[in-house]
Amino acid sequence: MTEEQTPQSDEDRLIDPIAEAPGYQQTETRIAVNGHPIHAMSVAFPVALSFCLLGADVLFWWTGDAFWARAALWAAGTGFLFGMLAAFSGTAELLLVRGIRARAAAWTHAIIAVTLLSVLGANWGHRLYGYEAAVLPYGILLSALGAAMVAFTGWHGGKLVFDYHLGTSKGN
Numbered sequence: 001m002t003e004e005q006t007p008q009s010d011e012d013r014l015i016d017p018i019a020e021a022p023g024y025q026q027t028e029t030r031i032a033v034n035g036h037p038i039h040a041m042s043v044a045f046p047v048a049l050s051f052c053l054l055g056a057d058v059l060f061w062w063t064g065d066a067f068w069a070r071a072a073l074w075a076a077g078t079g080f081l082f083g084m085l086a087a088f089s090g091t092a093e094l095l096l097v098r099g100i101r102a103r104a105a106a107w108t109h110a111i112i113a114v115t116l117l118s119v120l121g122a123n124w125g126h127r128l129y130g131y132e133a134a135v136l137p138y139g140i141l142l143s144a145l146g147a148a149m150v151a152f153t154g155w156h157g158g159k160l161v162f163d164y165h166l167g168t169s170k171g172n
């Protein structure tokens with residue numbers, strides 16, 4: 001028997017207790033239509049609207065045209081509401097699928113996403129009583145924070161799917 005083939009003793013073998021949990025390998029989506037995860041389908045709207053919101057604020061700052069302040073109000077409101085819808089499917093997936101629930105990375109994504117939703121909601125509420133006056137400075141600052149956070153949570157969500165294979169139809 002060569003050195004490489006020598007079996008390691010139990011003491012030498014590193015055991016991750018989380019990876020030993022029952023259902024750890026079970027990561028297939030449960031909130032899906034024909035195997036296509038609803039969460040992955042629904043996140044496109046809040047992601048796009050968060051960037052549109054920042055774009056509309058910058059254009060209002062640049063041109064002074066009230067149209068952009070009104071567009072920003074709608075982007076903030078619809079971004080928040082579609083974000084809440086995406087969060088429902090994401091939370092159901094997190095709680096119902098054992099292999100997703102067991103992974104810390106899934107909870108990290110959820111915490112960043114909920115913080116993003118609170119920023120989007122605050123941004124919308126701030127604009128409801130005077131959408132033009134709301135843009136500078138606090139509206140645009142909240143939009144910049146929201147855009148940074150959506151980039152972070154979106155990138156992290158992508159890692160869950162492409163690196164950890166969470167929520168895919170075949171699992172690991």
Ligand code: HEM
Pocket residue numbers: 029037038039040043046047083084086087088090091092093094100106109110111113114116117150153154155156157158159160161166167168
């Ligand atoms: C509490 C809320 C949320 C939870 C618990 C959650 C959980 C998850 C989980 C478990 C995945 C893996 C794929 C799946 O199982 O469907 C995922 C993917 C993803 N999430 Fe979330 N999520 C939440 C909110 C959000 C929000 C608000 C956004 C964006 C605005 C977002 C963006 C993404 C993206 C971009 C992916 C990758 C999708 C893909 O590339 O197919 N998530 N999320």
